[in-house]
Amino acid sequence: MNVLVLLGSLRPESTNRQLANAALAHLPESARAHVSTLPAGLSFYDESLDTDERRPGLVDAFRAEVAAADAIIVVTPEYNGSVSGVVKNALDWASRPRGAAPIAGIPALVLAASGSPRGAQWAREAAVRVLQIAGAAPLAETLGVASSYAAFGAGDALLDPAVDERLAAVIGQLLDAARTPAAA
Numbered sequence: 001m002n003v004l005v006l007l008g009s010l011r012p013e014s015t016n017r018q019l020a021n022a023a024l025a026h027l028p029e030s031a032r033a034h035v036s037t038l039p040a041g042l043s044f045y046d047e048s049l050d051t052d053e054r055r056p057g058l059v060d061a062f063r064a065e066v067a068a069a070d071a072i073i074v075v076t077p078e079y080n081g082s083v084s085g086v087v088k089n090a091l092d093w094a095s096r097p098r099g100a101a102p103i104a105g106i107p108a109l110v111l112a113a114s115g116s117p118r119g120a121q122w123a124r125e126a127a128v129r130v131l132q133i134a135g136a137a138p139l140a141e142t143l144g145v146a147s148s149y150a151a152f153g154a155g156d157a158l159l160d161p162a163v164d165e166r167l168a169a170v171i172g173q174l175l176d177a178a179r180t181p182a183a184a
């Protein structure tokens with residue numbers, strides 16, 4: 001099982017990075033998983049660059065990384081009521097070429113951490129919609145961590161056991177979806 005994490009916050013102290021680490025801690029030891037460093041370096045999506053002659057090499061590397069994933073976890077902050085631009089741009093690149101998009105059919109889970117009490121609900125809803133339209137297979141269920149600046153302890157563990165149990169449950173759903181071939 002190869003799990004790819006797309007993280008929408010670039011800052012080192014990111015609470016979403018802590019949430020990504022908390023999620024990775026629930027994966028079985030047999031899983032290979034990593035937080036991609038490539039989205040931060042991708043240029044803004046430009047259709048005129050998306051040709052065999054002009055496409056940046058990093059795009060090919062990112063598309064290969066996505067295509068090799070059995071499951072994707074999107075972890076995004078909420079910026080002005082929506083998904084982070086870093087994640088949106090990465091998903092735009094992963095959604096092309098039409099008809100052969102590397103992200104097509106890959107089960108995906110959306111997580112978000114926010115200092116607000118709503119747990120970045122709008123960002124989560126936006127991320128699910130983008131994933132659906134890009135052709136991935138997002139779970140309907142998402143998980144938002146509210147009041148995120150006080151939500152994590154040592155080793156980025158979630159302090160609220162109920163939230164951590166929900167995180168384990170949605171990770172379990174994602175792994176089940178990745179093990180179950182999509183209906184033709």
Ligand SMILES: Cc1cc2nc3c(=O)[nH]c(=O)nc-3n(C[C@H](O)[C@H](O)[C@H](O)COP(=O)(O)O)c2cc1C
Binds near residue numbers: 017113115
């Ligand atoms: C440009 C900008 C817009 C933001 N808009 C929202 C928002 O709409 N809703 C919200 O809950 N938080 C909003 N925030 C706060 C972020 O969710 C908060 O900074 C969050 O902790 C960032 O995630 P990180 O800790 O992973 O970097 C915004 C922050 C920035 C910088």
